Amino acid sequence: MFAKTVAVAPPKFTEAPPFVPYLRRVLRALLARFTRAAGSAERALVLEDRVAIGPRKTLVVVRCYGQRFLIATAGDTFGPVIEVVSPKPARRTHKERNA
DSSP: OOOOOOOOOOOOOSSOOTTHHHHHHHHHHHHHHHHHHHHOSSOSEEEEEEEEEETTEEEEEEEETTEEEEEEEETTEEEEEEEEOOOOOOOOOHHHHHO
16 A cells, blocks of 8 residues: 655756757847847937026937937927037147157
8 A cells, every 4th residue: 555656767868859959049039139128238218417507497418329419498398409429539749649
């Protein structure tokens, strides 16, 4: 009336089925695509700076995919959107380079 327990080792697979490499590639591609979209370091819109210039009036600098824009807001409306271009760094003189 006692049952015997027999330990059996799981089967060893020496070779993966042929669809496994394809499945791995698909999973890596999906993971890369959705991790960039959901929690990426580069967000679509980033508020860089905001300055109040009067009651209910502000100037806002927003970065969108590497480009910066200046937006004027007044209450619930916003005014012109202007692209902000960073100035080129000043060239160093011959004396500054050799110092």
